[in-house]
Amino acid sequence: MSEPAEAHAVLGQLAPMDVAGRAPRLQERLDGAEVDALLLTDLTNIRYITGFTGSAARLLVTASGLTFVTDGRYGEQAAAQLRDAGVAAVIEVSNAEQKDVLVKAVESAGARRVGLEAESVTWAAQRAYDESWFPDAELVPTTGLVAGLRAVKDQGEIDRITAASRVADTALAQVRARLDDRPTEAEFGLELDTAMRRLGADDVSFETIVASGPNGALPHHRAGPRTIAAGDLVVIDFGALVDGYHADMTRTVAVGAPSSTQERMLAVVGEAQAAGVAAVRAGVDAKAVDAACREVIGAAGWLDAFLHSTGHGVGLDIHEDPRLAQTSEAVLAPGHVVTVEPGVYLPEHGGVRIEDTVVVTDEGCVTITLAPKVTTVAA
Numbered sequence: 544m545s546e547p548a549e550a551h552a553v554l555g556q557l558a559p560m561d562v563a564g565r566a567p568r569l570q571e572r573l574d575g576a577e578v579d580a581l582l583l584t585d586l587t588n589i590r591y592i593t594g595f596t597g598s599a600a601r602l603l604v605t606a607s608g609l610t611f612v613t614d615g616r617y618g619e620q621a622a623a624q625l626r627d628a629g630v631a632a633v634i635e636v637s638n639a640e641q642k643d644v645l646v647k648a649v650e651s652a653g654a655r656r657v658g659l660e661a662e663s664v665t666w667a668a669q670r671a672y673d674e675s676w677f678p679d680a681e682l683v684p685t686t687g688l689v690a691g692l693r694a695v696k697d698q699g700e701i702d703r704i705t706a707a708s709r710v711a712d713t714a715l716a717q718v719r720a721r722l723d724d725r726p727t728e729a730e731f732g733l734e735l736d737t738a739m740r741r742l743g744a745d746d747v748s749f750e751t752i753v754a755s756g757p758n759g760a761l762p763h764h765r766a767g768p769r770t771i772a773a774g775d776l777v778v779i780d781f782g783a784l785v786d787g788y789h790a791d792m793t794r795t796v797a798v799g800a801p802s803s804t805q806e807r808m809l810a811v812v813g814e815a816q817a818a819g820v821a822a823v824r825a826g827v828d829a830k831a832v833d834a835a836c837r838e839v840i841g842a843a844g845w846l847d848a849f850l851h852s853t854g855h856g857v858g859l860d861i862h863e864d865p866r867l868a869q870t871s872e873a874v875l876a877p878g879h880v881v882t883v884e885p886g887v888y889l890p891e892h893g894g895v896r897i898e899d900t901v902v903v904t905d906e907g908c909v910t911i912t913l914a915p916k917v918t919t920v921a922a
């Protein structure tokens with residue numbers, strides 16, 4: 544199947560990403576983490592540092608270089624992807640000797656303290672590394688070393704998230720009128736997913752949420768057999784995936800004229816969402832954005848009906864740093880890409896959530912989700 548012309552029009556030209564510039568920035572962080580070597584096992588982090596997209600690899604990072612190991616399935620792919628990304632690494636392709644290669648690399652680097660990624664290493668793996676791989680080294684649990692780098696996107700990454708957002712915006716515009724025909728949630732979700740694929744998405748960003756009527760009061764309802772009916776609010780939370788990067792947006796559509804309570808919910812969440820976006824700026828505490836949304840919803844008397852935090856970073860993962868939550872310690876920086884997605888959930892009336900993805904700048908932010916915030920289809 545040839546690439547449809549409409550896909551090219553939506554995706555546009557994507558700027559190259561500076562993949563090769565990432566490993567040096569990670570190497571600079573080793574001293575601060577008090578490790579001589581860092582063993583990456585999280586595949587998304589390995590993709591970020593090397594450009595490798597396969598499903599099996601380990602990457603040892605020391606001050607002097609990178610040692611990349613994978614199995615026989617991925618030898619050629621690894622060589623090609625690292626070369627294309629301009630990443631210099633010793634690549635070892637082996638099914639049986641990965642351990643020996645990494646042990647030798649640790650020894651020849653003279654590494655005494657070896658960092659592991661605490662959030663992705665299982666207990667069993669940690670025991671194996673400790674007892675049989677690196678018995679003479681001290682294993683150090685590390686967190687956030689790559690995540691901190693990933694949080695700040697380069698222009699190529701922003702281009703990909705923007706393209707994914709464009710696909711999602713366009714797909715919703717194409718299929719929204721289908722709500723007039725009263726599909727089930729699942730049918731509508733499938734139409735949206737199909738439209739995104741046709742527009743050039745590599746995949747959906749996550750399982751599309753279509754939550755109508757009472758289901759809308761469940762923030763993470765998926766898309767089920769319920770037939771969408773007059774009087775429903777329909778929460779549609781979805782996104783497209785483009786070259787590994789995720790889009791994330793939510794719109795709430797009223798089917799027929801909303802009730803007075805539903806109208807107020809739409810207005811309050813819209814105001815809260817705008818207040819959150821207005822609070823986004825480099826140097827601001829992430830929790831201040833959450834507070835800006837919560838203040839508007841609290842003033843309307845619905846604080847208890849805002850059942851989740853305000854937002855999260857988006858990139859190679861759908862949920863990544865920084866988190867925009869009451870407990871967040873993060874400070875926003877230029878190049879962060881985050882969602883702002885307050886909601887109000889009332890079982891008798893349904894749910895309203897509005898979510899945009901924005902790029903943090905020194906002056907404020909650039910909203911990359913362009914779909915109209917609130918729309919109504921005929922009853």
Ligand code: ZN
Binds near residue numbers: 780781793898
């Ligand atoms: Zn979402």
Ligand code: ZN
Binds near residue numbers: 791792855882884898
């Ligand atoms: Zn989200």
